[in-house]
């Protein structure tokens with residue numbers, strides 16, 4: 693990008709530059725990832741209507757708005773407009789976080805999920821929380837306790853070499869906000885459960901444990917320890 697900007701300032705090939713920037717922009721556009729299962733696959737724990745709206749409307753909106761914000765940011769960078777760059781930060785955080793969080797969330801769930809993790813993830817959970825039951829209790833309490841909209845997370849601290857449970861508000865992404873590497877995220881925005889569980893978030897939390905994809909969570913743990 694820096695090279696392209698230098699070329700532009702020399703005014704040698706403005707047309708080619710615009711084409712190149714257009715190419716760069718289209719190449720870097722974010723897209724809505726496909727779900728690795730059907731919308732109805734997680735029933736009866738999360739119904740098809742919720743999954744369809746959540747994925748095809750809510751997540752899709754974060755992706756679209758992230759692309760719009762990035763386009764505006766590129767223009768602001770090209771103009772050297774620092775004020776515009778700063779004013780775009782909340783939109784980048786909200787929509788970028790929404791895209792990151794939901795992309796993780798879909799893979800954290802499975803029709804064949806539930807039960808307990810195995811192997812080194814289970815050992816780490818016992819080491820850092822005492823038992824799987826205590827960990828489950830803690831992540832449930834943190835998720836139920838989010839005031840307004842947000843996420844409950846199991847993350848890994850590379851500095852401390854330990855698992856941690858925490859909550860993030862709105863769409864604040866775990867790693868970008870706390871430095872923890874995300875392993876398991878539980879979406880507690882009302883759009884994730886209201887059509888089925890109404891205002892009873894604890895019932896949704898109780899149900900979601902039946903569809904947690906521990907193979908995916910374990911793979912994330914193994915990858916971040918390397």
Ligand SMILES: [Fe+2]
Nearest residue numbers: 750879881884
């Ligand atoms: Fe969501």
